[in-house]
Amino acid sequence: MRPTPALLVRSVEKSFGTRKALAGIDLTLEPGELLGVVGPNGAGKSTLVGAIAGRVIPDAGQILIHGHAAGSEAARALVGFVPQELALYPLLTARENLSAFARYQRIRGSELAPVVDEALAWTALQDRSGDKTSHLSGGMKRRLNIAAGVLHKPKLLLLDEPTVGVDPQSRERIYGMIGELRAQGMSVVYTSHYMEEVERLCDRIAIVDHGRVIAVGTPESLVREHLDGGQELSITTDRYMEPALREKLSHFGANMNGTVATIRITSAADQIADVLSIYRSENAAVRDLALKSPGLEAVFLALTGRELRE
């Protein structure tokens, strides 16, 4: 028998006034899986996370967390929710914040101190545990924000853009923290605007737009299914490209901009030599050459378009 999914979202709809935030969204998350949710601003990501946390009641559809309806007492005990905002008490110290949110999860008495100590160690904040949260750096606050959501050891963690506004070092630390949670078998729903981090961290990625999942799969399968499998060759000359060179390159469908020409190719071994022979014949010096396989960002832009959403 198949194990109960960690998360099952089935045909969920939600409107705010006339705006449809979720338009029949479907998702499944297996236990221990890390699912990335990406989408343009206003695509419905935060509404989806809010609905899983039980903070948004869908107009239609069903959300089950390990078989329990979202928002129910049993589901709330299983879910850890880390909002996009720094949802902490700025006047309280790091330790007091963790203690407060632990108490809200009914961790009391002799259980409390070890849980808080463990969380402080996990976030590397032991030395700053007595400082007011408002005095901590942006990265420290982000770590504390995550820790406050996992004190009760949830089975499903909802991380809504957990690395917004943090430096690369803090981001690495946060990735490390998420890795440790996965090692404990926690399932994670991870929303982000950073394609690289989603590609790096997540087992599967769901691309959401207009309140629907428009594509879901591993990063590789998404590229395979939604792009033609071509690669992108970009060549930079040391001078502005002459009209004769531009004319010849245009036959390859090149996109030219100043000293850079970008060409989509399907067979690198054959086509690169052909392209370079044009440069040689036109005596144009090549300064830089790069061959790039398209990634999630290309899939994202191909599926959601390049138009600004807000």
Place this chain on the structure above:
Amino acid sequence: MSFLAVTHTHWAKFRRDRAAMVMTFVVPIAFFSVFAMLMAGRSGGTLIRIALIDEQQSAASKHFVAQLKAEKTLQIVETALDGNGDRNRPMTAALAEKEIRTGDLSLALVLPREFRTTTDAKGVRPQLTLLADTSDPFSSRMTSTILQKVVLGHLPFDVKTRDVLGEKKRNPRIAFSAAGLGVMFLLFMAATSGGALLDEAESGTLDRILASRISMTELLLGKLTYLVMLSTLQLTVTFTWGWLVFGVDLWHHLDGFLLMTVVTAIATSAFGLLLATLCRTRAQLTALSNLVVLVMSALGGSLIPRFLMPESIRKLGLLTINGWALDGFLKVFWREEPLFALWPQLTVLLLAGIAFFTASRLLARRWEAS
């Protein structure tokens, strides 16, 4: 008892918030001290300054003047101001009236040429003219009383005024002022602290709390418990200060004080939560609470005792928390009524507290799952 986790958090926040501590304890004490000093000045024998003009200059009128001069509560002015601001010319009724108009005097008593102290043959009673600036009603009322006493002093018996209620008490008026201002500050404090709910909604903390194991009812109940505790502490600190510095007799009225304080705290705290849940932003809450609290305090007798107000306004005061709370404190500290006599005030305040809390709970539904 999960709501106690919320109470615990709010205490921890309060301990780290120096500005809130100053607003909770120092500001009310400072206000109360200023009021108490003014009141101590009035009740502690400030002289009533009054100009005296004897137009008759007879033996009888001079005797009357001498008697007035013997009154310890009156400071008699017999000379008028000259152009240089010195008092060196004889006072006349016209000059006294002029000085009252300019604010140099607030009272003047004229003994007319036809002055006498007894009813004449036709039954016409003796008449005196008291010129007064009625913006100081206390002085003119008190002077009338003193005059009657002096006039009656001509009769063959003595009249002694006995202050039936305030006779043996130590500074009951100051206790009343502590309660009046105290209740006003409780309302301000409750509205400000209740606003924490708006901050939590704004920062996303409310989302996180409600996604945890705490329900909205528990959250509000936790906040109410914290506010009631803090309010009780605030009034106790204010009254303890009143006892230490102004000699308010707190210890002989401790039971009544505590009963009234806790029940008043329940009503003001629930009202603060209601104001917060009515508003969408902190700015709205500040504007609304300033208006509502000041109007309630004025009508309810926090600033001027209700027994000095006209009957119609006095009745309006019963629509306010301040009115009921102060009636209760008056019974405890001034009338020294037994505890069971407080039942109307205790019942009304408790029911109001329950009603305000229920209303705030209903309004808070908008923050629950949308």
